[in-house]
Amino acid sequence: MSHDGNGVALAQEAPGTPRSPGFWKRFSTMHRDALLATVILLPMIAFWLLVSGFPTLFGFVLGFFRWIGIADQPKFIGLDNFVHFFKDPTYTNALWRSIWLGGLVTCITLLSGFGAALLMNLPLWGKGFYRSIWYIPAVTSTVATTQIFNIFLDTNNGVINNILKSLGKEPIVWQYSVGWGIFWIVVYSAWKGVGAAALLWLAGLQSVDQSLYEAASMDGAGSLGKLRHVTIPGLKPIATYIFITSLISAIQIYEQVLFITNGGPYGKTEVLVFRIYRDGFWDFNLGMAGASSLIMAIIVIVITVFYYSWSTSSDRKTTIPLKKPGRGV
Numbered sequence: 297m298s299h300d301g302n303g304v305a306l307a308q309e310a311p312g313t314p315r316s317p318g319f320w321k322r323f324s325t326m327h328r329d330a331l332l333a334t335v336i337l338l339p340m341i342a343f344w345l346l347v348s349g350f351p352t353l354f355g356f357v358l359g360f361f362r363w364i365g366i367a368d369q370p371k372f373i374g375l376d377n378f379v380h381f382f383k384d385p386t387y388t389n390a391l392w393r394s395i396w397l398g399g400l401v402t403c404i405t406l407l408s409g410f411g412a413a414l415l416m417n418l419p420l421w422g423k424g425f426y427r428s429i430w431y432i433p434a435v436t437s438t439v440a441t442t443q444i445f446n447i448f449l450d451t452n453n454g455v456i457n458n459i460l461k462s463l464g465k466e467p468i469v470w471q472y473s474v475g476w477g478i479f480w481i482v483v484y485s486a487w488k489g490v491g492a493a494a495l496l497w498l499a500g501l502q503s504v505d506q507s508l509y510e511a512a513s514m515d516g517a518g519s520l521g522k523l524r525h526v527t528i529p530g531l532k533p534i535a536t537y538i539f540i541t542s543l544i545s546a547i548q549i550y551e552q553v554l555f556i557t558n559g560g561p562y563g564k565t566e567v568l569v570f571r572i573y574r575d576g577f578w579d580f581n582l583g584m585a586g587a588s589s590l591i592m593a594i595i596v597i598v599i600t601v602f603y604y605s606w607s608t609s610s611d612r613k614t615t616i617p618l619k620k621p622g623r624g625v
Contacts, residue, residue, distance in 0.1 A: 409493025
């Protein structure tokens with residue numbers, strides 16, 4: 297120990313005593329995996345921000361401006377676009393149509409996918425090929441498949457109308473029928489999404505503990521009893537994921553409407569995303585397009601949070617809390 301000029305003792309390190317590592321060295325050692333993951337993901341995050349993140353945020357900001365036409369100057373108008381959205385029946389009808397049409401497509405897709413998954417889970421010969429067939433619509437081009445649909449629905453030479461003519465029936469002008477237009481949009485959307493839903497359901501079916509089925513068999517449960525009391529409760533986590541992702545996708549239906557009905561007749565099959573597309577790229581009403589996009593994003597987030605909260609709360613209600621052990625038995 298040495299002293300400074302004022303007589304204060306100064307501690308000296310003994311020879312050979314290792315110094316404690318610096319802050320950065322300790323931090324990098326403790327969070328090595330996190331730092332490595334950050335380095336790997338940083339280019340992808342930067343790419344997403346450049347291609348999707350910043351344009352999306354800019355589109356939301358446009359909702360607070362009046363900007364019609366590229367040559368026009370944006371003018372801040374606050375909430376006027378949002379007020380106009382809820383006052384104009386064109387937008388509210390498109391919003392309501394997106395919600396109920398998306399809900400209908402989601403229900404049909406989930407039920408059809410669940411039935412297909414039950415068939416996929418059977419010990420059938422060639423089940424790999426069978427599963428691939430169900431997934432083909434999900435990976436095919438929407439533009440190409442909708443054009444095939446239009447060939448079937450052609451008024452003059454369509455396959456369905458030719459069959460009706462051969463039966464002595466009058467051909468149907470699909471483009472001027474609201475009911476048939478919505479019907480074909482729903483059919484195409486469900487056909488497009490059933491493969492992905494079926495594979496997710498199949499993954500959930502195969503993750504259910506097989507010992508539960510054995511216990512149910514010992515209790516005398518039949519096939520329907522196992523489905524009701526073992527399979528469906530075991531599928532609840534994956535069902536939440538499938539429902540949320542399918543609903544988000546179904547509410548944002550756009551290509552089907554564009555290529556099958558083009559929003560007709562008289563805008564009766566217009567959905568909100570199609571309306572946003574018309575505002576942004578046909579009418580160049582960029583302010584209303586941004587406001588509509590923000591409203592749709594908020595609605596999707598609210599529906600997702602509400603369903604997730606309801607699902608988790610129902611799980612908590614059905615879970616029996618463990619009692620804490622008492623003291624001094």
